[in-house]
Amino acid sequence: MRTNQRWVxxxxxxxxxxxxxVAMLTMSHWSRASSPSPVADIAKISxxxxxxxxxxxxNNSAVSFYKDVVPVLQRNCQGCHRPGEIAPMSFLDYKxxxxxAGLMKNAVLLRKMPPWFADPRYGKxxxxxxxPEADLKTLVAWVDxxxxxxxxxxxxxxxxxxxxxxxxxxxxxxxxxxxxxxxxSGILEYQxxxxxxxxxxxxxxxxxxxxxxxxxxxxxxxxxxRPPGSQWMADARPGVVFxxxxxQSKSGIAGRDEYELxxxxxxxxxxxxxxxxxxxxxxxxxDIVLEIHYTPNGTATTDKTKxxxxxxxxxxxxxxxxxxxTNSDFEIPAGAPHYEVKSQYVLGSDSELVGTMPHxxxxxxxxxxxxxxxxxxxxxxxxxPQYDFHWxxxxxxxxxxxxxxxxxxxxxxxxxxxxxxxMNPDPTKNVRWGQQSWDEMMIGWFDIxxxxxxxxxxxxxxxxxxxxxxxxLLWRR
Ligand code: HEC
Numbered sequence: 001m002r003t004n005q006r007w008v009x010x011x012x013x014x015x016x017x018x019x020x021x022v023a024m025l026t027m028s029h030w031s032r033a034s035s036p037s038p039v040a041d042i043a044k045i046s047x048x049x050x051x052x053x054x055x056x057x058x059n060n061s062a063v064s065f066y067k068d069v070v071p072v073l074q075r076n077c078q079g080c081h082r083p084g085e086i087a088p089m090s091f092l093d094y095k096x097x098x099x100x101a102g103l104m105k106n107a108v109l110l111r112k113m114p115p116w117f118a119d120p121r122y123g124k125x126x127x128x129x130x131x132p133e134a135d136l137k138t139l140v141a142w143v144d145x146x147x148x149x150x151x152x153x154x155x156x157x158x159x160x161x162x163x164x165x166x167x168x169x170x171x172x173x174x175x176x177x178x179x180x181x182x183x184x185s186g187i188l189e190y191q192x193x194x195x196x197x198x199x200x201x202x203x204x205x206x207x208x209x210x211x212x213x214x215x216x217x218x219x220x221x222x223x224x225x226r227p228p229g230s231q232w233m234a235d236a237r238p239g240v241v242f243x244x245x246x247x248q249s250k251s252g253i254a255g256r257d258e259y260e261l262x263x264x265x266x267x268x269x270x271x272x273x274x275x276x277x278x279x280x281x282x283x284x285x286x287d288i289v290l291e292i293h294y295t296p297n298g299t300a301t302t303d304k305t306k307x308x309x310x311x312x313x314x315x316x317x318x319x320x321x322x323x324x325x326t327n328s329d330f331e332i333p334a335g336a337p338h339y340e341v342k343s344q345y346v347l348g349s350d351s352e353l354v355g356t357m358p359h360x361x362x363x364x365x366x367x368x369x370x371x372x373x374x375x376x377x378x379x380x381x382x383x384x385p386q387y388d389f390h391w392x393x394x395x396x397x398x399x400x401x402x403x404x405x406x407x408x409x410x411x412x413x414x415x416x417x418x419x420x421x422x423m424n425p426d427p428t429k430n431v432r433w434g435q436q437s438w439d440e441m442m443i444g445w446f447d448i449x450x451x452x453x454x455x456x457x458x459x460x461x462x463x464x465x466x467x468x469x470x471x472x473l474l475w476r477r
Contacts, residue, residue, distance in 0.1 A: 063142045064150020065094050072135045073097070074159040076114050082161065086215065086267065092158070094149050101147035108136050115268050115391040119383040122368075124398040127270060167207040167271045170308025174223070174288055177239040179302040182217045188294045190435055194226070194238045195288040204279035204312035208263035209271035213304035219293040220392070221305050223263040228285035238287070261322035261445075262288065263307045266392035275354060275400065278320050278449055279312035293435070319452045320354065323459070325411055325444045328433040332363065332440060335427050337418040341442045345409045349450065349458035352400035353409070356382050357445040361437045362389050362423040365416040369444060374406040389423060389437070400449055411444030 063069075073081070073091045081091035091097045097104075107113035108131055116129035131139075142148070162168075174195050182188070197203075212218035226232055236242050262280060263272060274280065292305055325345035332339045358367035364387040372378040382395050403409075419427045425438040433441060450456060 063138065063145055064148050064154070065097070065142065066150045066152050066155035068138050068150075069097075069142050070155050072138050074156065076129070076131055076135060078159055078161070080114075080268075084163070098147055098149075101143045105140055105143040108139055115388070115393065117384045117386060117388060117391065117393065118395055119385050122380045122383045123395070126396045126398045127394070165209055165211070165308055167209045167273070167308060167310055170209070171311045173306055173308045174290075175306035176213075176241070176290065176304050178241070179213070179304045180241055180292070180294070182214070182294045182301050182303055183296055184298055184300040185296050187436060188296065189243050191241050191292045191294065192233065192236065192244055193241045193290050193292075194233065194236045195290060196238050197282060197286050197288060199282060199284050199286060201284050203282045203284075204316050205262065205274075205282055205309050206279045206312040206316075207271060207273045207310040208280075208307060210263045210265035210305065210307040212265055213306070214301055216297050217294050217301060218265065218303060218305060219295040221265040221293070221307075222261055222291045223307055224289040224291065225260045225262050225282060226287040226289050227283050233289060263309075264322075265305075265307075268391045269394055272394075274312070274316075274320050275318070275449065277316055278318035279316040279452075280320050280322075281452075316452050318352075318449045319454070319456070320447055320449050321456055321459075322445060322447050324446065325409055327442045330432065330440075330442065332415050332417045332431040334430050335418050337416055337420060338365065339415045339417060341413045341415065343411045343413075343442060343444055345444075345446075347403055347405065347407050347409070347448070347459055349405050349454060351403050351407075351459060352449040353381070353397065353403055353446060354400045354449050355394055355396040355447040357392065357394045358382075358384055358387065358411070358413070359392060359441055359443040359445060360387060360389070360413055360415065361440050362425055363415040363417050363421060363431060363440055364389060365414040365421070367411065367413045367444070369446070370410045370412070371401060371403060372408040372410060374404055378410075394445075396447075409444070409446060411442075413442045415440060 077091050079085070080087040081089060083090055083092075089096060089100060091100070104113070111117075111130075114129045114131060116131075118125060118128070118130070120130060174197075176193055177195070180191060208223075210221050210223065212221060233244055236244075260280070262282065290305070292303075294303065323345070325343040327341050327343035330339075330341045332341075353371070356369050358364075358369075360367065366383070366385050367387050368383040369381045370378055371381060381397070381401060415431075417424060417427055417429075417431055421427070431438075431440045433439060448459065450459065
């Protein structure tokens with residue numbers, strides 16, 4: 001190489017090298033910044049996989065999409081991750097799944113997906129969605145192996161999904177008589193509409209499914225049963241959407257014991273089904289009071305929510321009721337990181353507890369249900385250590401919990417009103433009960449089963465006197 005050639009080469013290297021280094025630095029910075037996953041946290045999570053797992057031993061080099069991953073997705077993910085369902089991307093085929101591989105690993109290791117938030121140390125649930133360890137191991141091994149496609153011939157038959165009603169064709173559908181106009185923006189109070197059932201005899205309901213007309217703007221919907229003769233919102237014109245008077249809405253959900261919940265919708269919730277041999281009772285002449293919370297999403301639209309029923313064939317042995325224990329009398333101080341609010345319910349007759357659903361808003365941190373038996377013994381039934389407002393889940397017990405008369409259901413909630421809570425709308429505000437998500441709620445919903453012929457009034461009666469005394473004595477702050 002001649003001297004002047006060497007100079008040209010050195011000059012070229014000097015010219016090219018700095019921008020190259022800069023480019024490399026920026027790229028590594030970008031890739032770090034664009035990854036929404038807390039990688040550092042994931043490294044800290046140790047996933048214990050019991051030896052002798054039921055699934056075939058996963059050999060990293062052999063694991064492939066079609067053979068190993070599709071069955072896992074069918075069992076655990078495609079219920080939501082397919083076109084037309086609530087998840088934004090489909091995991092039906094390799095092409096649409098592959099870009100998500102990295103995030104899938106994060107999501108399953110952090111237990112963000114599938115959405116299921118019960119601490120596995122407590123309670124056994126019939127609708128448990130927690131990813132089994134063997135399936136988790138398969139997914140992670142696949143991602144670690146570079147998410148290989150494999151041979152399509154090794155894929156199982158595609159899972160069969162029913163479009164539309166998950167409960168099958170309903171025997172009867174109640175729908176809002178008119179579409180409701182949801183504005184593009186603004187805050188809407190809960191909307192109500194009374195729909196008479198027209199039932200001339202008592203009917204037993206085995207399954208219900210609420211289907212929002214427009215899931216993009218329906219935050220939640222509840223169908224309450226108003227028994228004949230009730231004065232609750234008695235002045236409302238049937239079929240016309242209305243806002244209840246201040247006095248009516250002030251009572252909140254507390255004090256509505258007499259008004260059972262027949263059907264409800266929250267994101268991620270499965271349809272309601274009674275246990276075998278059990279059903280909910282709709283008395284002749286009852287009305288439905290449908291409550292809908294709309295959250296405008298930037299585009300003016302309409303909604304016509306409906307819900308379907310499957311009737312019980314014959315006479316059930318047991319009756320199920322959805323009840324709640326609520327504390328609406330709290331004030332969470334600004335900035336408080338772990339504020340406790342409790343509620344409780346004493347059951348006035350022998351009953352069985354079949355399911356629970358904690359409800360809080362954006363400052364909700366954790367929630368637990370405990371039963372305290374008349375003997376003084378107690379047991380934790382559900383603990384949700386990291387409550388997620390966007391997933392209002394129902395936890396159905398594998399075996400009903402037998403509760404003799406006088407058993408107390410105790411709910412304990414903690415709220416994080418500090419700046420450490422990324423969901424906190426405003427850590428500088430004291431927060432009280434209210435309908436909007438920047439207000440708070442503390443409701444422990446629960447489903448009870450009693451012999452079909454028992455008067456549920458007995459369940460409530462002792463509760464009322466108890467409430468008056470103890471809400472004053474214990475829970476007042
Ligand atoms: C009950 C419905 C449901 C099930 C079951 C479910 N997902 Fe999701 N998933 C969603 C929804 C809705 C979103 C978007 C909103 C969100 O991120 O919470 C989502 C988001 C995700 C994301 C993106 C999360 C992120 O960090 O951006 C990943 C990855 C994911 N799901 C993987 C899975 C995997 C893997 C499974 C099965 C093992 C699964 N999901 C099961 C509903 C579901």
